[in-house]
Amino acid sequence: MKTERNSPPQTNGTIEFHLPKFNNFVLDNGLEVFFVQKNNLPLVQLNMLVNAGSKFDPINKSGLAYLTSLLIDEGAGEFNSLQLDDEFESLGSIFGVSTDNDNIHLSLLTLKENLSRSLELFSLVYQSPNFTEHDFIREQKKLASTIIQHQDDPSYIATSNFDNIIFDGTNYKNPIIGNVGDVNSISNYDITEFYKKHFTPLNTKLVVVGNIELKELNVLLNKHFNSTNRNKIEEQNDIIPITQKQQFYFIHKENAAQSEIRIGHLSDKRNETDYFAKVIANSILGGQFSSRLNLNLREDKGFTYGINSAFSYSKNAGHFEIATSVNGKDTGEAIAEINKEITGLKSEIKKDEIEFTKSYLVKRFPAMFETYSQIAHHLSTMLKYKLSEDYFDNYIEKIIACSMDEIEKIAKEKIISDELIYLIVGEREMVLPQLKKITDLKIVELDVNGKVINQ
Amino acid sequence: MNDILNIKYEKHILENGLEVVLYQDKSLPIVSVNLWYKVGSANETNGKTGFAHLFEHMMFQGSMNVPKEKHFKFIEEAGGNLNGSTSFDGTNYYETVPANSLELALWLESDRMGFLLEALTQDKLDNQKDVVMNERRQRYDNQPYGLSWEIIFSNLFPENHPYHWPTIGWMKDIEKFELNDVRSFFKTYYSPNNASLVIGGDIEYASTLELVKKYFDEIPTGEPIPKISIPKAELTENKKIIHQDNVQLSKLYLTWETAKLYDTDDATLDVLSDILTGSKNGRLFKSLVFDKQIAQDISTFQYSANLTGMFIVIATAKPGVDLEVLKTEILLELKKVMDDGITEKELKRSINTVKSSFIYTLQNLNSIVNQINNYNTNLGEPNSLNYDLGRFQKLNSKEIKDVANKYLSNNFVELQIVPKENNNEN
CATH class of the missing domain: 3.30.830.10 (Metalloenzyme, LuxS/M16 peptidase-like)
Incomplete structure (x- = not known):
């Protein structure tokens, strides 16, 4: 008898998982x-x-x-x-x-x-x-x-x-x-x-x-541990994102075999209100293998070995960033495709993309608590960002609760096209002409230490 | 202590030759599936290098019942993670999924083992050639010192040796691959009789075996796998290569051909390496980095594979220090080991480090399942953690001295990677 292979098998039973206390x-x-x-x-x-x-x-x-x-x-x-x-x-x-x-x-x-x-x-x-x-x-x-x-x-x-x-x-x-x-x-x-x-x-x-x-x-x-020094340093102020102007920066690297690309801007520091909506919106854009950016730039165009995006956090600040490295001759086109995907995310997010991402985030939860160091890492994260003590108890619920509206709002309001900073490290002669085709802005050229060299 | 390294398992061989190892560990509701094909870059030939790795990429492009992009999507949607890797001797594919999605993983793995070619297209191949060429650019061509490994392999081994080229392959070869290459490679190497499947985690033995049979039994046995021929060739003299790169600090690589994986000398060379550079007290580290401060960093490896192995010393010179000075000091320290041997304390420190690292490995299901598959594939016995650790624990200090003399007095390849001349800008 031949095995039925036309469609993926259904899951078998439910998962029982107890969060470490x-x-x-x-x-x-x-x-x-x-x-x-x-x-x-x-x-x-x-x-x-x-x-x-x-x-x-x-x-x-x-x-x-x-x-x-x-x-x-x-x-x-x-x-x-x-x-x-x-x-x-x-x-x-x-x-x-x-x-x-x-x-x-x-x-x-x-x-x-x-x-x-x-x-x-x-x-x-x-x-x-x-x-x-x-x-x-x-x-x-x-x-x-x-x-x-x-x-x-x-x-x-x-x-x-x-x-x-x-x-x-x-x-x-x-x-x-x-x-x-x-x-x-x-x-x-x-x-x-x-x-x-x-x-x-x-x-x-x-x-x-x-x-x-x-x-x-x-x-x-x-x-x-018995040191009795009572010194306590003051907490630093949070960094409030300020409005920036879109800008292109370029750094020349002799004989570069690829162009390194970074695109992004400052964002809010981590909080418990819109964190998960950001995770979902970003996963769809560039936070997982099956994201729009990776499926387009890698699996369709073949411009890169990989591309990802993230809302990243420090204790007092946050930022949004897309990172990839692409074949030099494809630099301009790759950036144009990235821009297209950003615009696309702002104009439409499909329900099945949200369901897919929620499923991914919810079902991988038990595997996040496998090793001793993973558990220690998650506890450290909780402490670093001063998350509430029941943060992981409510983790799955909060993901499921994210509405389409909230996720669309993140895409529209927290990824800001007009404020994106573009930085490219690559071969000048090959890359600069491509950049000039995709932007009318002046391209600021820096040395490796960030000093402006073309003013 | 060694009791927790004793892995309980069931092993079955299906009628088509597929080896199946099941390992139960119910500490978390997850399952790792690890499928190891006994084909790697050593099965390639000159002019067709990098194909085993490119083929690995093609295995993620969908198969008869799995549309392009869906292989990743199915696993991600189930909350799993997945990847593959290619080496000289093997290619493996692995995914860790929630225990209730085991069948999904087996469906995906069996569909591409049995029915890959039905879904093969020119577009997919062209796309993955571009991806792999970008992988090569990103991981090797655009990395400082990134070409060191392929320069070493191609000088240490003669042109017709299976380890002469890097696993990623030469760019000019990757560009040329055609659909027929994919078809014939698949038919030659991707058969159940050339593979080993290990499933570990929250499973029941009987029902898991039933599932494996359901999906893999009907895949037909392939032809016997062509044998690899290995030319017997030793370096007749020391070789020295100077390569200019976009770097500011010079780097020195010394490489000797040594013992293959699980050879009696393999573990001995691992311990030698640890004694030389495994810690701040490592002989080479202490001398070059700590005391004399002529090296920025230094490391050594016994890199062993199925056909042969190599012992490699890598050192970065401090600004203004000549690589000849580094080389002299390195050879001097090696000579001390060869003449005077090592201390009992050095040996004990090294063995303790190895012992702990075996226990640490047990934390991660994917790592342990991969290790079980390594043992099953290379030793024929999945439960080999204690045997493996025993290789180290039974060593005495004289054996370390002897192995240094046996291999490190032979001819070697010296590679110098130095800054480009007239390189005034970055």
Whole structure:
């Protein structure tokens, strides 16, 4: 008997999923802890958010937060840099540091059997970093070279310059890793002062997901995290999007094999009222593989390996951005197609597109809580954006509740054609004539560091 | 501890030759489907490079009962995620979906295994050739140092060696592919007897096997798969290549041919690599990056595949540092390992790192199912996590020293990627 294959099989049964529940408690020194017990493997994951991201870099000292994050685990307590690394490695524990605009994140993944020792080391890094002059000079030089290396990467040139333009006049303007001149002017004193000001219990939140009882965790954390510094830095002001004028920017890259394209503008910071309507409208435009942009520019025209769009958020700001890289000779046509899709989204969104996207977002929900680090990530997101504690409990309901009107309103009002900033990094001779065909605006030419060169 | 690495499974071989492995894990209501075809860029020939990968793209273009664009759409609508990947030796396709959509995934996979050509068109091929050429531009041609791998492969292996070209293929070959290439490749390699299917997650064994049979049983067995011939050729002297690129810092790559995947020396070389650059205390890292500060970064890999393997050292020079200085220091540190061996402490640190990483892998269903398929395909035994970890745990320090001597004293390929001359602007 031949198998019936004409139409897709129906789903079989319903999905039962229980959202992991979290608890929160405060350590004796005021540090807040958010905890999910998860017992399927003998693991513990920690994510620590320190209110110390690059938005706190002083003027002319871009890169200060990032360089602090590079130095924080270069020796702590009685251990020098190499000894400390050896201690973590011998346990097979993975300790990591990363920095974004808002926070420095310290993270740890460890086997349960090594938790106590790993926490002890983690707390040394957090509370007693050595910050020796010797380590400082080495890491400072290394960072200066890293920045030079990044300048060879067309994708980085595009992204960093795009941020530089749309966040002009705000403290989200500079690259997290800083500018070379600024980094060279930072001293080890700057690092220790920055550290003292930011790395305090009241500026820190800790997320723990692991195979451990709450009581045991509470005792362990109180034992190791005992700094009593009461310093608390002030929150920064939110960035209110201002009306901008549509503008084209171009950066020449010798022999570029493709053109990197960034298109977008500032938008509101994340909130719980229109967040999901934005997610749905954007998914339809460019937020998933089967989006209008990807199906057109990749699956129909073959201009690119991929294209995506997003409403992205920092703690105090938001922006809308379309990003892709296309074959140089197709640059103008690709931008014209992107414009067409933006206009198209504003004029019509179909009901089945909305249903498709809702289905995608709702049904993938359980898989968002698979690994220890995924759960820790979602909790961290909740903390970072100060989302309500029942945010994930109501997640599915809120998606389903988004109406066609709300989604259309986002497309019409939150993606603003007249205010789009276009940035292209590519081969001048090939690309500029194409750009002149699609816009009458003056095309501002920049160098890789964002300096205007054609005025 | 090693008990949680003991994978319980059922294995069946369908009459058409398809190997099926089922693995139950009910911790979340999701299922991962992983279908591995034993064909990769090593099955290609000169003039037709990159085809296994381009073909992977064609597998997402719909099949007899699945219209173009719908393959992705069906999975996304079900709340799943999906992708494929191509290497020297294999091509795999995988999707993770809510447990109640398992049948959808099997319907899609079986439709393209059995009935791909019915939906093949010139437009689809032309479109995906453009996409893949843009993939090549984005991931290799427009990346700083992006051509390093293909330069190394094509110099380390002779022209008729299956690993002479990169998986993405040469641009001039990608441009030329025709519909007939797709047809003959499909008929030669995409048959159930050349594939291994692993389904893991929230499943019941009996009903899942029934579903697999429903969709895959009627796909006919293919012809036996053509064998790959491997020329036996060793480098007769050291080779040095200097390549100019749009970069500001110079980079050095040293590559030796070594042991293949799961060879007795494979894990030993992994540990050697970890001891050299796996941490700040890694010999090469400590010497070049930390102490002497002549390198911006340094890394090493034992990159092993089915036919052979290679050991690669990659170092970026600090501004103003000559690559010859880097090379001398690297060879000096390697010589120390070859002459004096390593310490017990270094070995223990490395083994502990490996052990933890095995446990960490268990967190993600897609990773574990892919690993099970790797074991089933390459070792014939899906439950091999403990065997795999054991390869590392049984090593002693003398074996690390011996393996360094066995391979790193042979001839090697040296690639220097240096800034373009007269390159005053970016």
